[in-house]
Amino acid sequence: MKTLEQEFQEILAGKEPVNLYDPIEYILLQPGKRLRPQLVHDVVEMFGGDPEQARLVAMAFEMLHNFTLIHDDIMDMAPIRRGRPTVYKKWNSNIAILSGDALAIMAFQQLLKLPCDKQIIIDIANLFSRTSLEICEGQQYDLDFETQEHVSLDEYLNMIRLKTAVMFAGCLKAGALLVSAYEESQQALYDFGIHLGLAFQLADDVLDVYGDERTFGKSIGGDIRENKKTYIYLKALELATPEQRAQLKGLFAVPTTDFEAKYKAVRAIFDATNVKAVTDDLVMSYTMQAKEDLERVNLPADKKRNLQNLLDKLINREK
Amino acid sequence: MKTLEQEFQEILAGKEPVNLYDPIEYILLQPGKRLRPQLVHDVVEMFGGDPEQARLVAMAFEMLHNFTLIHDDIMDMAPIRRGRPTVYKKWNSNIAILSGDALAIMAFQQLLKLPCDKQIIIDIANLFSRTSLEICEGQQYDLDFETQEHVSLDEYLNMIRLKTAVMFAGCLKAGALLVSAYEESQQALYDFGIHLGLAFQLADDVLDVYGDERTFGKSIGGDIRENKKTYIYLKALELATPEQRAQLKGLFAVPTTDFEAKYKAVRAIFDATNVKAVTDDLVMSYTMQAKEDLERVNLPADKKRNLQNLLDKLINREK
Numbered sequence: 220m221k222t223l224e225q226e227f228q229e230i231l232a233g234k235e236p237v238n239l240y241d242p243i244e245y246i247l248l249q250p251g252k253r254l255r256p257q258l259v260h261d262v263v264e265m266f267g268g269d270p271e272q273a274r275l276v277a278m279a280f281e282m283l284h285n286f287t288l289i290h291d292d293i294m295d296m297a298p299i300r301r302g303r304p305t306v307y308k309k310w311n312s313n314i315a316i317l318s319g320d321a322l323a324i325m326a327f328q329q330l331l332k333l334p335c336d337k338q339i340i341i342d343i344a345n346l347f348s349r350t351s352l353e354i355c356e357g358q359q360y361d362l363d364f365e366t367q368e369h370v371s372l373d374e375y376l377n378m379i380r381l382k383t384a385v386m387f388a389g390c391l392k393a394g395a396l397l398v399s400a401y402e403e404s405q406q407a408l409y410d411f412g413i414h415l416g417l418a419f420q421l422a423d424d425v426l427d428v429y430g431d432e433r434t435f436g437k438s439i440g441g442d443i444r445e446n447k448k449t450y451i452y453l454k455a456l457e458l459a460t461p462e463q464r465a466q467l468k469g470l471f472a473v474p475t476t477d478f479e480a481k482y483k484a485v486r487a488i489f490d491a492t493n494v495k496a497v498t499d500d501l502v503m504s505y506t507m508q509a510k511e512d513l514e515r516v517n518l519p520a521d522k523k524r525n526l527q528n529l530l531d532k533l534i535n536r537e538k
Numbered sequence: 539m540k541t542l543e544q545e546f547q548e549i550l551a552g553k554e555p556v557n558l559y560d561p562i563e564y565i566l567l568q569p570g571k572r573l574r575p576q577l578v579h580d581v582v583e584m585f586g587g588d589p590e591q592a593r594l595v596a597m598a599f600e601m602l603h604n605f606t607l608i609h610d611d612i613m614d615m616a617p618i619r620r621g622r623p624t625v626y627k628k629w630n631s632n633i634a635i636l637s638g639d640a641l642a643i644m645a646f647q648q649l650l651k652l653p654c655d656k657q658i659i660i661d662i663a664n665l666f667s668r669t670s671l672e673i674c675e676g677q678q679y680d681l682d683f684e685t686q687e688h689v690s691l692d693e694y695l696n697m698i699r700l701k702t703a704v705m706f707a708g709c710l711k712a713g714a715l716l717v718s719a720y721e722e723s724q725q726a727l728y729d730f731g732i733h734l735g736l737a738f739q740l741a742d743d744v745l746d747v748y749g750d751e752r753t754f755g756k757s758i759g760g761d762i763r764e765n766k767k768t769y770i771y772l773k774a775l776e777l778a779t780p781e782q783r784a785q786l787k788g789l790f791a792v793p794t795t796d797f798e799a800k801y802k803a804v805r806a807i808f809d810a811t812n813v814k815a816v817t818d819d820l821v822m823s824y825t826m827q828a829k830e831d832l833e834r835v836n837l838p839a840d841k842k843r844n845l846q847n848l849l850d851k852l853i854n855r856e857k
Contacts, residue, residue: 236679237676239675294636312612312631316613319639320639321675324674327648327663328667329666331667337660338656341656343658344663345647348650352640352644355636355640355643356640359555362632426594
């Protein structure tokens with residue numbers, strides 16, 4: 220079977236105008252975790268489905284993911300991603316808007332190529348478009364939170380569910396639709412994806428503060444630098460004494476000037492509130508829920524080993 | 539039957555976050571020509587098809603059209619459209635990027651709701667996504683032309699085919715797919731849309747210079763002010779004497795300061811080259827081709843009257 224990269228190169232070969240398609244090739248061929256394609260392939264494989272069909276769906280989700288990255292990086296004014304200039308930095312915002320649009324459309328086109336039952340195509344396309352729309356909603360909430368005085372923990376969890384978890388869930392359920400799994404198994408895999416996604420994002424929030432720069436792969440404290448209202452920040456506000464709360468809010472109320480001093484002060488409050496342990500507990504709780512979801516999938520346990528391992532690997536990433 | 543506006547309001551009712559969906563409601567409910575929905579409805583009506591199904595397809599194309607407007611207005615930094623602030627001006631660029639994305643996805647969702655043969659849904663979705671991608675390509679060429687020293691007439695015509703004409707053609711062919719028209723009729727209607735779109739855009743280019751401000755609905759000379767390389771400009775360059783050509787190029791090489799003087803100078807060269815008559819001839823030629831396309835549609839002549847009238851109306855807009 221061809222690699223994902225070869226497939227991407229093939230569908231982009233000779234396409235014009237180059238200013239539209241070069242940025243798409245640039246982002247699709249960057250080395251990445253390819254986590255979303257793996258989720259699709261793992262589900263299809265565990266049910267003994269057709270890997271070629273899985274490939275088309277996996278490509279669609281990877282394209283959708285990269286479309287969101289192109290547009291998010293404009294909105295967040297992020298200059299670097301995966302160690303390289305972002306599309307809007309390497310080209311410009313207009314090209315990034317338009318090539319993102321084109322990539323989203325090409326993702327849909329992949330699904331329509333599926334050589335399978337037409338109802339399955341329509342079901343997957345419905346799931347795919349609902350997922351895409353929810354990701355937009357999640358990103359909008361994330362933007363809203365930047366200027367919103369008070370963000371509740373529930374609001375934050377709903378935001379990361381939409382922005383991160385539904386894409387995992389969508390990949391898994393799309394695989395289940397492709398192999399015509401029982402509806403209970405489809406739903407169990409969807410739920411597994413939601414819990415995996417929530418655990419994944421919360422673990423990421425913890426890593427941003429407590430991770431090891433060498434293994435984390437990006438610099439520590441980025442969320443603190445950007446005054447991001449993450450779970451660990453919002454929960455620390457809740458757990459803090461009135462003095463700590465006022466101090467933490469004060470630190471997050473102004474643009475960062477002396478990062479080292481700010482990081483030290485924020486981390487001291489986080490440590491004092493014991494918020495890392497509380498967040499780790501929540502990550503563990505979502506991980507356990509994901510395990511239970513996986514048990515509900517109507518297959519023998521040994522078939523589920525890949526997804527089980529993936530869950531363990533993603534949640535224990537810092538080690 | 540509900541109005542298009544009622545349908546839009548229904549699918550948007552109660553949707554959150556408001557910063558994502560308010561801009562979509564804002565643009566979809568603006569009074570507009572609703573030309574694309576009309577094309578879908580006219581085709582379905584002439585074949586005696588189901589108007590409710592036509593409505594879903596019409597909505598999808600109108601949503602696609604408005605998605606392109608939201609994003610184009612960011613790229614063109616256009617503050618006003620249809621006499622109102624554009625989305626990116628009324629909110630901001632980030633919200634405009636994201637609500638545009640969401641609108642494009644919602645357009646696809648409309649198609650998937652079609653209560654018809656599944657192969658037809660897939661055929662229309664394929665046509666729709668190909669059309670969407672071509673519109674992105676057209677917009678990218680348009681952006682490229684801004685900084686491209688030489689633009690040929692063929693390049694310009696290809697750009698407006700992609701940016702404007704394929705959406706007309708897509709609406710018409712989608713209607714034909716919905717009623718399972720013969721393939722020759724589908725193709726004839728698609729070709730009709732291309733020729734209609736080319737004639738429409740070229741007529742618009744002429745109106746921008748020679749129109750009557752009161753009936754045209756927007757201010758005259760916008761393309762001249764923006765140094766846009768339209769057909770009438772490119773053709774004038776070709777027809778001009780070396781002196782006129784140098785003068786015209788000089789006028790378009792710098793940002794506009796004294797608009798009145800510039801408009802007068804440009805128009806004098808256009809008049810001297812007789813480029814209006816040459817462009818009018820091309821509009822007429824495309825109009826005639828569109829008429830011939832319509833004749834190839836496998837229906838009695840009286841069924842085609844609506845499309846015939848629409849063509850006449852659009853091309854003779856200045857009167």
